[in-house]
Amino acid sequence: MLRLSDLEKHFPVRRGPFRRVVGHVRAVDRITLSISKKEIVGLVGESGSGKSTLGYTVVGIHNPTGGRMEFRGQDLLAMRRADPRAVSKEIQIVFQDPGSSLNPKRSIKQTLELPLRVHGLGNRTERLETLKELMRTVELPEPYLYRSPSALSGGQRQRVAVARALASKPDFLVLDEPTSALDVSVQAKLSNLLLALSAELELTYLFITHDLSLMRNVATKVAIMYLGKICELADAQTFFAEPLHPYTQMLLSSIPVVSAEEETLKPKHVVPRGEVPSPVNIPSGCSFRTRCPHAMEVCSAVDPEFVEVESDHEVRCHLFAGIEKEVRARAADA
Amino acid sequence: MESRANVFEVRDLEVGFRVFRGHLRVLDKANLVVEHGEKVGLVGETGCGKSITMKATIGILPIPPAHISGGSILIDGRDILKLRGRALRHTQGLLSLIPQDPSASLNPVFRIGTQLADAIKYSTANANLGRKAIRKRSIEILSEVGLPDPERNLASYPVQMSGGMKQRVLIAMALVTDPLLLIADEPTTALDVTIEAQILRLMREAVDRRDVSILLITHNLGVVREFTDRVYIMYAGQVSEEGATSDLFSTPLHPYTQGLIASVPKLTGEGVASGIEGMVPDYLDVPPGCRFSPRCRHAMPVCSEKPEMRLPEAAHGVACHLFSPAPGEEKPCSD
Amino acid sequence: MSALQDAPRLSHPRLRSAARAVRRSWYKFSRNRLSVVGLSAVCIVILLALLAPVISPYPRHAGKFVDFANANRPPSWTYLLGTDVVGRDILSRIFFGYRFSLLMGIIVLALVVPPGVILGLIAGYWKGSWIDTVIMRITDVFLAVPPLVLALAIASVLQPNLYNAMLAVSLMWWPWYCRLVYGVTSSVRNEFFVQAAEVAGASKVHILLREILPNCVSPILTKISLDMGWVILLGAALSFVGLGVQPPRPGLGTMVADGAQYMPDSWWISVFPALAIMFVVLGFNLLGDGLRDVLSVEEV
16 A cells, blocks of 8 residues: 655754754655555564654655655545645644644634545534544543633543544544553553554554564564664564564564563673764664674674565564575575 | 561551542551561552552542541651651651652653653662762663663663663662662553563662562552562452462462453463443442442442451461351451 | 424533633633733723713713813813823823723724734745745835834824824734734644644635634634724824824823923813823733733643
């Protein structure tokens, strides 16, 4: 449904009184990713990885500086230029912070009605009916329509945000850390709701998060991002069965888990260390090499390419560079 | 019996707020103990009262509209609710706070060295150090917390540092006063998970090395499990369960604790839990007795009376009528 | 059928929550005694101005009237605040004078607030672009001119009277609203709810007026109430210099000017109008402070 090819979003860095451009922040650096219908793709990364920027670029808040986005086979950028409203009907976003994603001076009804009015979906009566149905879908009581966001809890506000995203009946949702700001028990409820909705309404999600444990239970495909690039991309089963990239392993070993069984699943040999380099000053070669326990000489010279280690499992790391050739060689011999 | 007082103790603390809508009864006879050298966790979701407990201890609770209607807070055996003036400040000086958001807790217009020097100067232990001695101490403590190149960082401004580095500075500022008790208020919530792991490791090493006690306040169950020796679970102003961390996580007794642990997505891939039915109560209209009863699957009529903390196992207490003895049975032992 | 059923239910819950909000705001406001004093002072002034013809002891003294027999009388039971140099009752003239003061404030702010707000919204939303630069530099130019100099310049071109004084004050006052709204807009503009509206495809007009503007209302209201005091004071200053309310009309500043040469013997001619100015300006200031405290703190 959505295909990103070598997508780039660079932000210029300006210094000095004349605001000259001295460098670029490569927030999204040649990302190639395909998302099929009804998939839930988990885009996992820490702060500075560019995951939110990628989501915003897909949704249209940012314009890409390079590469290509295709939605249902058509150039997304061209579609947006031609008819931005038609695109916003199909692709929507749920933001991270429940505190600021709803206008505090507008009632829930006014906020939810906006997409309906923009797309001309029904007259006054029909819109009210749709609103009531939306509230039912996100499991919020109808009278809440008339309240202001300050009267709702964080979890309830996020449900409203989900309702707003669903108002125009989109097919594709970008979820930018929708549960991160919520309490644990509320997170579980919202995650459940999102899962149920994806099945019921046949939605496709780009689920941006830093929470790998959540993705373990929700995602169909997982992509790990670091400093603008994808390090590892795999089908969820394969990913968690055998996480390959050193950064993935560092992430997994850092997660504070709540049970001894999970503890045994964490990779032990990669200890989290080092700091994320500033995105203005990305290390040469492989950007992870400053923190990687397996860093080799080649890592500072050459940026690794994607290697398909097994079907549906790609890694971008010199440790695996030889494997593809090996596999192909063996296949050729056989 | 104990030969010295507990480092920190909260006894039957009651805190309320007077607001436009009425009177919010938040903390309902909360009890908490931190012994010498222990790492204790205080866990709860938003609004459970853990921050209020912390604020009351440090003395930053906004006294109207808040008011402390009962109980005591003891630091090294002295009740700070009964102290004033110099005695109060001296006793509070035995504590140190590691605050929540490193970006908001450091003053952006002063250098790190200046802020660290302030912390050193205003601590009762180091009152009379000269400038050179303060600088030496600053460099020592920054190395202890693993900040690379401490001398250069003394001259940096907070905006030049990453979140993890700032948190290390804040930990340094807390340690440099040689406190009896560290209170860490959600110290890693604002940090990335790989940095969080490093900061937790740093805190653990510092605490073990210096034999300091620490009270870790958080809503992250995993962090509590990895870091603490003992943990208190709070819900809506009541302590619902307490015990050794390993016991509590392997056999959670209180329905709320069970619900919480079940809600955390697991790496073992058991699917997403359904969370806990219902919502946190409005403190204006708080249920009598056990405040969790409206959401509890096992709620019984007796739950409208407040359950006492009972110890069904050694050092593992739970405040729940499921564990109350039937009438006529032996009385439970209390702390 | 369902439309009829729904219509009353629609307005009712909204009214209910609005009423609740008003009651809560009053509760917060009334806790500060000074704010209530300010509000009372302002209400008194408004009442006096509205009812001037009815409650003044000598309503005709507000216009062309001379009574040299009773000129320069000190305060007494017949003339509570004394009479001026041509025998007019100071108290009655103060009541009528408040009319000019309030008129000045209302008209200037009505002229100033809409364009300032609109320009501020536009400049703030497109912050960083040429629109922003153009608007803000124009604002800077107006702000750079000293107000009294501008007023004098206008007076030398046009006739000195109240309306031209209002024009002069308006021309130098609008940039403050532009700046205020510019500040709020540029910070609100990047909030998620604005981006959500953009992603939903809302028109720019909608975003500016229905999403961003409601978030500016609180600081604007606060500024308006504080400004009333300042505009009135500036109007009085202009009248004092001879550029505002012209004699024989009872502008408060004009009255102070009239009595200036008789100080300190017939002190009441200047002092009481000056106190009247102080009363209304202080009232608006206290009211504005109180409003700011109420409007800016979000209740938890």
